Amino acid sequence: MPITYTSNEQVEVYRFSVPVTIGVPLLALFIQAFVPLRFPRFAVYVDLPLLVTIFFAMARRSPIAGLFTGAIIGLAQDMLGHNPIGIYGIAKTVVGYGASSLGVKLDVENAGARFLVTLGFYLIHSAVYFTVARALVNMTQSWSWPHGILAGLVNAFIGVLLYFVLDRFKQRT
Amino acid sequence: MESVLGRYRNLIVLVLVLFSQVLGLAVQVKRGNANEGQDTRLIRIWAVGALSPFERSLVWIENSSHNIWHNYFYLRGVRAENRELKQQIEQMRLEQVRLNEDAAQARRLQNLLGFKEQFIAKTVAAQVIGSSGSDLSRIIYIDKGEDSGIKRDMAVLTADGIVGKVLLVYPGESQVLLISDQSSGVGAILEKSRLQGVLRGNANGEVTLERVMSDEQVQSGETVLTSGGDQIFPKGLPIGTVMKVAPGKDLFLNIKIKPAADLSKLEEVLVLVEKQERQAVADAHERVRAADILAQRLPSVPDKPVVDPNAPAATTAANPGTKPASGGAPNGTATAKPATGAPAKANSGVATPTPVKKQTVSAGQQALGSPAASAAVKAAKPKPASGNATPTDSAKAQPGPAIVEEKSAPTVPKSQSANQDNSPQ
Secondary structure (H helix, E strand, C coil): CCCCEECCCCCCCCCCHHHHHHHHHHHHHHHHHHHHHHCCHHHHHHHHHHHHHHHHHHHHHHHHHHHHHHHHHHHHHHHHHHCCCHHHHHHHHHHHHHHHHHHEEECCCCCHHHHHHHHHHHHHHHHHHHHHHCCCCCCCCCCCCHHHHHCCCCCHHHHHHEEEHHHHHHCCC | CCHHHCCHHHHHHHHHHHHHHHHHHHHHHHHHHHHHHHHHHHHHHHHHHHHHHHHHHHHHHHHHHHHHHHHHHHHCCCHHHHHHHHHHHHHHHHHHHHHHHHHHHHHHHHHHHEEEEEEEEEEEEEEEEEECCCCCCCEEEEECCCCHHHCCCCCCCCCCCCCEEEEEECCEEEEEECCCCCCCEEEEEEECCCCCCEECCCCCCCCEEECECCCCCCCCCCCECCCCCCCCCCCEEEEEEEEEEEECCCCEEEEEEECCCCCCCCCCEEEEEEEEEEECCHHHHHEEEEEEEEHHHHCCCCCCCCCCCCCCCHHHHCCCCCCEEECCCCCCCEEEEECCCCCHHHHEEECCCCCCEEECCCHHHHHHHHHHHHHHHHHHHHCCCCCCCCHHHHHCCCCEEEEECCCCCCCCCCCHHHHHHCCCC
């Protein structure tokens, strides 16, 4: 099983330079906003800001840092749309907190673990978004398991590739 | 206490961050226009301002390279395409002649019914530079904003059909809500059946026509146009075609529409920055009323001339405030009559046969007393517009050199002439 239980002393805690901390989420938001103009399906199946949130949260292994990372990226994503600001913010805050908490307890450095973690967090993210959008904002949303799982698999696959690229920017503490 | 705070510090921070965001959401929802982003405009400007320079640059690079390739290198088949286009132009010219006739007829009918038309007066071309990046918020960003005169709720369209409306305007960019978004709504009408409904998007990005009763007959392939009822899109712009009709809930049909504009691949759009609303005006030389033609064909009795012993006929005819007899007296003397109930149009009250010969008559010629001169006097004297006179008619009644329509028609009784003026145009 790729997911292995480790003690806090055993897991590596990473940090990132300021340009990477700011630039990578911005680049993810930019790609997320621009690519759907040429490939409309991209917005339906891929959530790059979510993948970046999961990556930073797991690498830092600090729940507070993770939830703030998720909140900031989520709120920025909200600002690009026309829906009320905070829906993506709440969903990604939960994901950031969860991913970093998981990172503290589990070693998720290999591809299989990352794939499963990303799939799981994509579904959690969709569930939180769906709940907030329906319960708090009264938006008309319909839940679709096939779509959720397919999009989760696509995100997990892209996430695994992305994480290996982003691993190069890690700095040991 | 401190140990508890320290132990649950992470969880407490999480709850606080979540609570603050929920509070922010509640405030936006409470204010009522949460989906329109008016309250959070300043915050949104930051995000848009951070990303739009990169998006503009990328679009510019993309367009430049595309133009260089297609305009200087990839010219294969251009000659053949040019020939085809020339043939198309010839065909379209023929079609244009027919359409001109139809348009003139439509204008005449609209004029008769007093319709007001909305015209697209001015548009601004804009480049699409970004999107929301989410399938739950179907919006695009364009590279024109307040600086280009764009305002909220302006219609956005392409040559193929409508795209959406301007939702938020920033100094250099604007946010456009697509018609496929679930919070959008467009007044729509089916072209053939003339059934009206509301066009809405759904969560899957599909466009549906709502509020059409289930007992109505709607066929696939029928064209859907804007109805103008939303006060954003002028009437008659193409929206799309009916793809599928199925019974819906609450006695309404579920009609899926395929948008005429490809909403998923928008590159350039037009923003409708100015609309004009004006009365449909038919061409002036075609203003021959059926009542006039009918009056010409009917036998009539000329009015009995009223002789004013105090004034000579020619002087009276030139005197403002008096009205000559309709069509003029056969003996060449113009007869003064009260102007009450007189038609405002120069050719009203007389039959208007075709062909007509137009001739300019100076004021000096008005005293000649000929039928032509008599008509000229009528045209030259400004009278209050009565009945249903159109602005064009009023313009015709301005003083100055008059356009005289020489008529070979017999005289029309005055009573009949008055009736004609009161008839709807």
